[in-house]
Amino acid sequence: MSNWSTAELNAIDSVDEVVIATRRRDGSLRSDRIVWLVRHDDAVYVRSVNGTTAAWYRGVQTAHQGRLGAGSVDRDIVFVEVGDHVGQPTALDDALDAAYRSKYGKWSGPVASITSDVARETTLRVDPA
Template identity: 75%
Template sequence: MSAPTSWTAEELATIDRVDEVEVATRRRDGSLRSDRIVWIVRHGDAVYVRSVNGVSAAWYRGVQTAHRGHLTAGGLRRDIVFVEAGDHAGDAGDLDDAIDAAYRAKYGQWSGPVARITDPDARATTLRLDPA
């Protein structure tokens, strides 16, 4: 049986419920780097993450090695694939605006960090997380 290629309703509910999740990126040899705490949001049935520190963040640079990793969110544990936001159909500007709105809705009580994760440097790091 092949692995699922989309999030289940239960997984999406978990992602909606938790504020902080952990991602670990994979090295070229397949081993996992250390977990990093990130914020993720949903847009429809897709899940997105950004680097609040832009392209210079170590975890984001680690993504560029293999575009694979592992997600831990509450009781959810999944291997994932990181997909560059520019790698899927649709207007990137509209998608970024929708993701900004999702971050504001989910994390709006923390206005300073939300302002940072919706600024142009963070928007440039938008990644979709797909189950591996």
């Protein structure tokens, strides 16, 4: 499981937009992308609103490493696959959907997209490196 400090979790949870950059095989960082992260218990999760075809998500698949900037938090991270979500919603999916609705509910259209089956298939846990 993740090793975020309480202060880091609170900082991440307090901002709407988070910046991530994925690492290439050679260790260099790709361009920053703005994403929505949610906290569930003591872990942080991200999804691709555009599914598996999004450039940043494809970049994750190269090395499962990157960099996160969220408020006062600026850390190297690892992306952890959390299982096969294709057509098989889990309790975690439901909890993350609720977290996205709670945190980002003022934007109903994007929330519907980030809680869709297409986005659920891309769920990743984000841990500090």
